[in-house]
Each structure stands twice: as structure tokens, then as C-alpha cells.
Amino acid sequence: xxxxxxxxxxxxxxxxxxxxxxxxxxxxxxxxxxxxxxxxxxxxxxxxxxxxxxxxxxxxxxxxxxxxxxxxxxxxxxxxxxxxxxxxxxxxxxxxxxxxxxxxxxxxxxxxxxxxxxxxxxxxxxxxxxxxxxxxxxxxxxxxxxxxxxxxxxxxxxxxxxxxxxxxxxxxxxxxxxxxxxxxxx
Numbered sequence: 001x002x003x004x005x006x007x008x009x010x011x012x013x014x015x016x017x018x019x020x021x022x023x024x025x026x027x028x029x030x031x032x033x034x035x036x037x038x039x040x041x042x043x044x045x046x047x048x049x050x051x052x053x054x055x056x057x058x059x060x061x062x063x064x065x066x067x068x069x070x071x072x073x074x075x076x077x078x079x080x081x082x083x084x085x086x087x088x089x090x091x092x093x094x095x096x097x098x099x100x101x102x103x104x105x106x107x108x109x110x111x112x113x114x115x116x117x118x119x120x121x122x123x124x125x126x127x128x129x130x131x132x133x134x135x136x137x138x139x140x141x142x143x144x145x146x147x148x149x150x151x152x153x154x155x156x157x158x159x160x161x162x163x164x165x166x167x168x169x170x171x172x173x174x175x176x177x178x179x180x181x182x183x184x185x186x
Contacts (some may be wrong), residue, residue: 005055006119013065013079014115016053018064023075024050027104036141037102038166053080055066067103067116077103079116081124084130084134086173088163093175097124098134101147108143110130134159134177138170145174152186153178 006013027033029040041049053064064080079101084093099120101113124130135153137144159175166173 004063004065004122006184007070008115008119010147011069011076011112011115011171012068012070013119014068015057016050016064016066016078018050018054020049020075022046023066023081026034027106028074028078028102030105032105033102036138036144036170038170055182065116065120069107069112075104076107076110076112077101077116079113079120081120081128081133084136086136086161086163089173090161093134093159093161096132096134097128097130100110101126101144113147114150119145121151121178121183125183130180132177132179134175135139136173136175138166138173140169145176148176152182154182156168 004015024046025043029046031040034040056062056064062080062082064078064082066075067077067079068074069076080099082098082100084096084098086094101117101118103113121133124133135144135148137148139145143177152175156175156177160172161172161175163173
């Protein structure tokens, strides 16, 4: 899996692994981290999600990395390049490439998400050949909205939708995008 690793100035993005499970349960499946993602999940749901993430590397359907801080050798978060799966999403949006991230609470505000997202976007455009990458959030998740703007993503309001999988406070889902041409001009 080393050929799937990405590196930044401070971070290593490594494909998710079964060894991530205790950390996922303790640091990522918390009310604070999951507040905009539907809330904490059962242990079984976290285990099944991790198994699906690992399997996705084999069939190349999507990719999720664990973000490691290189100097301290600790996990700080996760980032992924997915395909929009929400059944409530507009038809044109479903199946399109999407970027998403989350950080453990003790690692927010240090620029790790920005650094990791830039590496993932570069991978999407330069290695995978994507022409556009989308991102989604809610108005309640101001931090993600600010990060999307810092990364050069712009609003694609024509794709906004209500997702019944999320609480009313997390709706509507706001959609952002960046094209290869926009990324190249940054």
C-alpha cells in the first residue's frame, strides 16, 4: 500500500488499516467529531465502515487515508476521495468524485486538514485525472465551509439538496466544487 501513500510537509496520508480501529473508536467516533456527520455510530457500524474502506482500496472504488503527523507518529484525522453516494443528491451529482475530511478534536486548528486536502486534491487531478471534485457540508459546519473556500472550491448551489439521513439542522446539504482548470490556476 506504500504506493498509495501521500506525503506533505508535516503529514503522511496512509491507506486506512485494521490497526486504525481502536483510534477510530476512541478519537474519531465522538460527539464532537461526528456532530456534522450524523453523530457517533455503533462499534459494529464503525467496524463495517472500516472494512468497506479497506476493501475499497482493492477495487479502487474510492480511497480513504488516515492522516498521520510525521514527527509525532500519531494519527490526527482522516481524508478521502469518494463518489457521491447520497440517494437524495441530484442525479447529476451522484457518482461524482467528492473529497471529505475529519480531524480528531485534539488536532483541529493546526492546518492539518488544509494540508491533507491539498495533497488529496492534487492526487485527484494529477494522478487520477479527475476533471472536477465536489465537496459537501451544511451551514452549521462553518469550519468546513471556510476550508473549502481556502482550497479554491466554489459554491455549486444548483446541486444543494435536503438529505433525510441527517438532522434538519444539518440541512440543506451545500455543495461546492473545483475543476482541474481552477486547481491548476491556484
